[in-house]
Amino acid sequence: MAVCIAVIGKENSPKYISCLKEDEELQLHYKVHTSLDIVEEKLSAPTKAAGDLRELYLGLLYSTEELKVFGYVTNTKIKFIIVVDSANSMLRDNEVRTMFRKLHTAYTDVVCNPFYIPGDKIESKKFDAVVKAIFQGN
Amino acid sequence: MVADEVLLELIHSELVSYAYTKAEEKEKDKKEVDFSSLEYAGFLSGYRMIERLTKDWPRFKDELETLKFICTDFWSAVYKKQIDNLRTNHQGVYVLQDNAFRFLNKISSGTQYLEHAPRYVAFTCGLLRGALANLGIVSLVTAEIQPMPAVKFHIEVKRS
Numbered sequence: 001m002a003v004c005i006a007v008i009g010k011e012n013s014p015k016y017i018s019c020l021k022e023d024e025e026l027q028l029h030y031k032v033h034t035s036l037d038i039v040e041e042k043l044s045a046p047t048k049a050a051g052d053l054r055e056l057y058l059g060l061l062y063s064t065e066e067l068k069v070f071g072y073v074t075n076t077k078i079k080f081i082i083v084v085d086s087a088n089s090m091l092r093d094n095e096v097r098t099m100f101r102k103l104h105t106a107y108t109d110v111v112c113n114p115f116y117i118p119g120d121k122i123e124s125k126k127f128d129a130v131v132k133a134i135f136q137g138n
Numbered sequence: 139m140v141a142d143e144v145l146l147e148l149i150h151s152e153l154v155s156y157a158y159t160k161a162e163e164k165e166k167d168k169k170e171v172d173f174s175s176l177e178y179a180g181f182l183s184g185y186r187m188i189e190r191l192t193k194d195w196p197r198f199k200d201e202l203e204t205l206k207f208i209c210t211d212f213w214s215a216v217y218k219k220q221i222d223n224l225r226t227n228h229q230g231v232y233v234l235q236d237n238a239f240r241f242l243n244k245i246s247s248g249t250q251y252l253e254h255a256p257r258y259v260a261f262t263c264g265l266l267r268g269a270l271a272n273l274g275i276v277s278l279v280t281a282e283i284q285p286m287p288a289v290k291f292h293i294e295v296k297r298s
Contacts, residue, residue, distance in 0.1 A: 055196055076272045
């Protein structure tokens, strides 16, 4: 399913990036980075479709032949990016939503850890486990 | 009252008395006592709490909507009641009025303990500031104690 999962902070600094395959890392980091522009664009767009815009889930940011990039922004301006393999055409919107929701729940748990300083990189075994579960598709 | 609601009040009053004795030790000669550590503890709590409370909410349209969320849901989550009155001048100043502030509710409502009252609102000022900061609103929060259990929180939004 997912090939790359990233958490980006308020000021667009990476808090957490994890890729499934090591040899594709550079390309995936680049994809995540470019997709941030589209996130900004979606957030600042004049409220044409106000109903849509207010949802945390931003939907498909862009897709290429082999990859699809999805975005999600919390109320506190933390961005989650998930890159999915396009070959997996059976993927439904709802499943992507579920992945994001799991990621968001895990993130709130990290923030509620009193030893975690907001803005730092995420170094948590629990969070790693959640990301791993998403990679494996459940 | 449910037991778990009492816990917050007890730990808060312990926190206040601890911070108060610490601050007093440090500056014996001064009349004013420094509440910044209490305020900072509130800031961190608010900052973390808001992450969880806004999880299932749609994105906020503007500043006013964010403040409304603070007045209703955030206040209910912490103090089990809503803010009684929200006022604004639409230029970045908001006044939140709580007619029966929970941390002052148990204290005699005359003027007898008025001088001790400020230490019970410092934490909450930080709580508000932290919650707003994580939602992207940098602000200055001060409190004004009206006739005893009523408190007005003044929020001044800093525009960059």
